[in-house]
Amino acid sequence: MISFEAVEFGYGSRPILQDLQFSVPKGELLAIMGGSGSGKTTILRLIGGLVRQQRGSIRVKAQALESLNSEALRALRRNMGMLFQAGALFTDLSVFENVAFPLREHTALPERMIRDLVLMKLHAVGLHAVAERMPAELSGGMARRVALARAIALDPPILMCDEPFAGLDPISLGTVANLLRRLTKALELTTLLVTHDVEESMAIADRIIVVGQGRIMAIGSPQAMRESKDPFVRQFIDGTEQGPIAFHAHGPSLDSLLELGHRDG
Amino acid sequence: MGKSIVCGLRTLGASTIGFLSYLGMLAIFYAKLSLLLWYAFTRPRLLIAQLHFVGNRSLAITLVSGLFVGFVLGLQGYYTLNRYGSEEALGLLVALSLVRELGPVVAALLFAGRAGTSLTAEVGLMKAGEQLDAILMMGIDPLRRILAPRFAASLIAMPLLAALFSAVGIGGGYFVGVVLIGVDSGAFWAQMQSGVDVVHDVGSGVLKSFVFGWICGATALAMGWLARPTPEGVSQATTRAVVASSLTVLGADFLLTALLFGQ
Numbered sequence: 001m002i003s004f005e006a007v008e009f010g011y012g013s014r015p016i017l018q019d020l021q022f023s024v025p026k027g028e029l030l031a032i033m034g035g036s037g038s039g040k041t042t043i044l045r046l047i048g049g050l051v052r053q054q055r056g057s058i059r060v061k062a063q064a065l066e067s068l069n070s071e072a073l074r075a076l077r078r079n080m081g082m083l084f085q086a087g088a089l090f091t092d093l094s095v096f097e098n099v100a101f102p103l104r105e106h107t108a109l110p111e112r113m114i115r116d117l118v119l120m121k122l123h124a125v126g127l128h129a130v131a132e133r134m135p136a137e138l139s140g141g142m143a144r145r146v147a148l149a150r151a152i153a154l155d156p157p158i159l160m161c162d163e164p165f166a167g168l169d170p171i172s173l174g175t176v177a178n179l180l181r182r183l184t185k186a187l188e189l190t191t192l193l194v195t196h197d198v199e200e201s202m203a204i205a206d207r208i209i210v211v212g213q214g215r216i217m218a219i220g221s222p223q224a225m226r227e228s229k230d231p232f233v234r235q236f237i238d239g240t241e242q243g244p245i246a247f248h249a250h251g252p253s254l255d256s257l258l259e260l261g262h263r264d265g
Numbered sequence: 266m267g268k269s270i271v272c273g274l275r276t277l278g279a280s281t282i283g284f285l286s287y288l289g290m291l292a293i294f295y296a297k298l299s300l301l302l303w304y305a306f307t308r309p310r311l312l313i314a315q316l317h318f319v320g321n322r323s324l325a326i327t328l329v330s331g332l333f334v335g336f337v338l339g340l341q342g343y344y345t346l347n348r349y350g351s352e353e354a355l356g357l358l359v360a361l362s363l364v365r366e367l368g369p370v371v372a373a374l375l376f377a378g379r380a381g382t383s384l385t386a387e388v389g390l391m392k393a394g395e396q397l398d399a400i401l402m403m404g405i406d407p408l409r410r411i412l413a414p415r416f417a418a419s420l421i422a423m424p425l426l427a428a429l430f431s432a433v434g435i436g437g438g439y440f441v442g443v444v445l446i447g448v449d450s451g452a453f454w455a456q457m458q459s460g461v462d463v464v465h466d467v468g469s470g471v472l473k474s475f476v477f478g479w480i481c482g483a484t485a486l487a488m489g490w491l492a493r494p495t496p497e498g499v500s501q502a503t504t505r506a507v508v509a510s511s512l513t514v515l516g517a518d519f520l521l522t523a524l525l526f527g528q
Contacts, residue, residue: 048402070406077401080402082399088399090399091394105403106403106404
């Protein structure tokens with residue numbers, strides 16, 4: 001369904017992703033994990049065609065993204081649902097209208113059917129009771145769940161979720177994780193999940209990709225990840241400070257900066 | 266010395282290239298927006314909502330400003346014309362000043378400040394909140410769905426607002442000149458009727474306000490579209506939109522006046 005072949009991407013001269021090579025078959029739930037700023041969200045944006053790779057090829061539903069014009073790309077995007085990190089709900093529309101938005105734009109369904117579909121999607125994320133509220137009246141976790149309902153409104157064959165578990169309470173987190181698992185299985189969706197939640201991803205994902213230093217550091221089943229001896233994977237799964245992933249951002253040391261400050265003073 | 270000259274030249278070159286690419290981006294944006302204008306008329310509900318947003322909500326400031334400009338024109342016009350004993354021409358002076366120049370220009374400047382800033386901030390905040398990306402990911406073109414109706418509404422609302430500004434201004438001039446000062450009411454209207462040419466004077470005012478609507482709408486939307494997706498970026502874009510729209514309107518007014526009324 002989705003494949004990356006030697007993909008490279010960067011902002012200006014700063015490389016973000018290098019030599020990315022993987023594929024996601026239909027019906028798979030793939031979790032993409034990695035440290036902050038490792039380029040996980042960029043992978044989703046590349047698949048959606050929101051940013052273009054500098055090298056390599058990305059194929060979605062057997063179509064090479066780099067060869068599509070804007071009209072063809074728009075048509076392909078109708079097969080994708082995307083949950084953005086901050087939800088990206090339309091602040092001037094109610095919860096109901098947010099979920100109804102893609103249905104109204106892409107279908108000519110009667111109002112009654114749109115109403116039923118929207119309420120069903122909202123029910124799936126446990127929020128049918130807040131349909132008339134405005135996004136500003138929702139908590140961060142609720143807004144994210146509404147955004148998930150909107151992403152699945154058209155039952156797209158590809159679902160991409162950027163941090164779907166962030167800000168959710170344990171009950172909502174478990175429910176949303178199960179919902180993603182159920183949807184993927186029942187509708188044979190291809191689901192990509194960018195997340196930091198190791199336990200939940202291990203529980204629901206078919207495969208996990210660990211991204212670091214702009215590359216894929218490991219790829220395999222949750223079981224393989226648990227048993228991995230790779231120091232990079234171990235550090236990420238065990239959540240320890242010691243290991244190849246540096247906690248501090250790359251750059252000059254604190255001592256050198258303090259010394260410079262004293263000298264300038 | 267040589268190094269600093271090279272460094273200076275490099276900075277100058279880089280900023281020139283940056284400025285030219287920005288102008289290029291603006292030109293492409295204006296062209297795309299103008300080409301997609303037709304789409305707004307296929308979604309009348311969206312267009313009506315935007316007409317209400319940019320038009321109706323600019324009514325109060327436009328009407329009140331028009332009235333006061335009319336008052337001032339009535340007073341100043343009377344004092345000047347009275348010197349030459351031709352105060353009966355007050356109606357003509359007020360009407361021509363408003364219909365040809367002040368109506369389109371002042372209404373456009375008010376429009377840029379009232380509706381233009383709202384459009385820039387709205388589009389900029391949608392960009393900052395990833396709402397435009399969300400629309401793209403739904404397979405919808407935000408230029409068509411979000412920007413085209415707003416642009417079309419600006420084009421329609423601007424001539425209407427300018428016409429209302431002029432109409433209220435003429436009322437204001439009549440009130441000061443005829444009701445308060447005592448200029449002959451018949452002369453006020455008769456001079457206006459005989460001296461204002463519908464095609465040449467009113468038509469040029471309508472054409473101007475249409476062009477100003479294009480300038481204000483396209484500039485406000487471009488600034489929002491190209492804004493940096495941060496609160497600071499949106500606030501800067503909003504300021505830039507007012508300054509750019511106002512200066513462009515004034516410049517375009519001079520050019521149009523020269524073209525329409527030049528010998």
